[in-house]
Amino acid sequence: MADRYDFHSIEEKWQEYWEEHDVFKTVEDPDKEKYYVLEMFPYPSGKLHMGHVRNYSIGDVVARYMNMKGLNVIHPMGWDSFGLPAENAAIKNGARPDVWTHENIAEMKKQLKSLGLSYDWDREVMTCREDYYRWTQWFFIQFFKKGLAYKKKNAVNWCPSCQTVLANEQVVDGKCERCKTPVGKKELSQWYLKITDYAQRLLDDLDKLEGWPDKVKTMQRNWIGRSVGAEMQFEIEGFDKKLDIFTTRPDTVFGVSCMVLAPEHPYVKELVTPECQAEVDQFMDKLQYLNDIDRNSTTLEKEGCFIGRYAINPFNGKKIPVYIANYVLMDYGTGAIMVVPAHDTRDFAFAKKYGLDIIPVVDPGNPEIDLENLEDAFVAEGTMINSGKFDGLNNKEAIEKITEYAEELGVGKKSINFRLRDWLISRQRYWGVPIPMIYCDDCGWVPEKEENLPILLPKDVEFTGKGQSPLTTSKTFGDVVCPVCGKPAKREMDTMDTFVDSSWYFLRYTDARNDQEPFAKEKVNYWMNVDQYIGGVEHAILHLLYARFFTKVLHDLDLVEADEPFANLLTQGMVLKDGSKMSKSVGNIVSPVEIIEKYGADTARLFILFAAPPDRDLDWSDAGVEGSYRFLNRVWRLVQEILEKEADASGAKENDTEAGKLYFQLNKTIKRVTDNMSTGRFGFNTAISAIMELVNEMYRYKETEHADSGLLKDCADRLVLILAPFVPHLGEEMWQRLGHEQSVYFEKWPDYDEEALVLDTVEIVVQINGKLKHRMHVASDLSREELSEQVLADEAVQELTAGKTVKKVIAVPGKLVNIVVA
């Protein structure tokens, strides 16, 4: 009789019910407040892992809760289905990438459905399907027309293993983000999206994102890397062009002792004097043997080489030598710097090595620092010296004053530099969106006519895994006529980075079947923004930055009202096993399919939500899963037992009775769960523990004399309502058995009885000198004074304070009284 519940048949039953009755289908309803909850869509690898289960369980609880709260919830799912693994399968065992991908999608969709997730599958999106990538191409053309897409030859990141170029964001510690192979450089002509035009807005608007974790905002700020300073021009003797440098320390311009250019700086070739040529060549040779990681290492010794020229400091007319050096990078600022050894640690090291002047221009005002013989660069705040009319100023003020002065002299101006680079989106791979551009010898790069979209991926290609894009092997793809002049022309052979696809999928969900436009305005504007976005922190800069950029551009193109995509963001922690990430090589993978088979989806969901707060890493525990399973069986049995008893409502709700206690607990629980579910709190683990306490209390009450079965039934009803978002199959089943006709998904989230939470008497704590000594029950509505009086009059308290002088009494109504004695 104390049987375990049959989750197999229950879960199957309700999954069928939801599907047959279109329970999760949503349509726009202007009279209802909407709620858009979204989980990051997966790459269809074919197999669900625990990270997915966690991600979608969180989203599903939010979606189901918000629906019960009466909001019009949109909760879609789709597939980030372009990408390398499909192509690698093609290279390895001749699979067709499209077939391979669709098989994987079918398998994963089956697994997703077995979790009982509340998706509106009518909105399903696949980025690899023509009906989607047609619009990705269309957006690219809009970007191009706005001057936000351009092709440029540049030294780019090349992954030799993936045989393609990578964006800066995809290079982590000098290695490929996907396959961890060290990334090299290649000189290639590639397509870029001009994300740098949006650097300032992307930075500023982070302040608007109150519902984002600080961690992610900080990461984006670091990545965008804004720094304020000045650009200044230095004349070079015997050279007609001026040398442009960027500095954040214009205040130190009187302390410049040399100029340094990046070795790749375009002026270098022209500037090197014949006497220095040999030495410069030697230096360049040495640099060539360094890979990118070493070249950028902070520990690399600072080395350089004099190139035979002198520059003139426009502020003091001083003649200073011009060098090239390994620590100056061509792709930041102007690729040239002024060297101020006294106030920059790198410059200091460089000056020491080459015997350059070290001229202090900021006085620390600290007698312990010997300005004539600095042992280190002084980089903190101080007073200006050796700087002509600026002497005596605080150096922070001098930054502004000297910049203004430079402007007067016409040798410089305020300047802001970003670390962010433009987004390189060309990929030399097959399984991606063809870039809809055509090269004509006469017209240059022109976009394909919009009515010709989509430009379909050709099927007659070979997968060699080597060299150029597989599209080049197609006999049908490359040759076209120029859309402008009609002459023979060539198609672009590269495809787009898949991060382009995922930069707008959340917009497509709002109108996924539209074949006239990417989405209808009224639909996208009804549903956007995403109210709650949930996914892994690994996308903190990649996807989340690109998606913000895309949304802003589409906003500027007047396609969407929103200019930020995601109002609230939850970055969920990883699922670990025995303290480390689940992986094939470690052999510690727990398969969701097996867990669902053994315990059911409801148990898996409950455990994963209960074991840790969602933003923290979660260590998988088999014993913990058992515990969650035990709890669900406990609830199941409780509800069965209550149903077996005849309901005889009497409704005793006084605080001092057992029934009153239960009624109080019920309302407290509803309040706690409700509070924990509100946006931004994500207290799923504590919400569940509150429900567990209620269940314990119901068990206790059930065994008391004269237990009121009407009250128990009432409790069971509400227990099921608040539990249902977490364990939806069991929720539906119990709800039905409790005699309700409608799906629990459509029921209203229960309110709690505020009055029931106000007790007539409360237990308060009595402290003597801050230490807990005694407890007593008092009326809950006592004032401070009444409370102190009553406590001091208490017999036990008198005993505790006997023979001591009461110096002070602090009373906090409803909480405690602290008696300070001497």
Place this chain on the structure above:
RNA sequence: GCCGGGAUGGCGGAAUUGGCAGACGCCCGGGACUUAAAAUCCCGUGGGUAGUAAUACCCGUACCGGUUCGACCCCGGUUCCCGGCACCA
């Protein structure tokens, strides 16, 4: 180096943001039911000292110090761990 986050029992984690530290769960121990086991139910469970015992007292939220009647929480300093950025001028 700069920035962000963190450290609480044997374990995962609670604590309405200054008011009973350790909720809830796991593990472990004891008991009930059972011929027995499983399942289930009940009880105990931070450490220490004293006591046959009810109990009493002491210590305890990484470390040192401060503010306060009162600190896991606020302030100053230190250590360690995780994440991001980094020869970025």
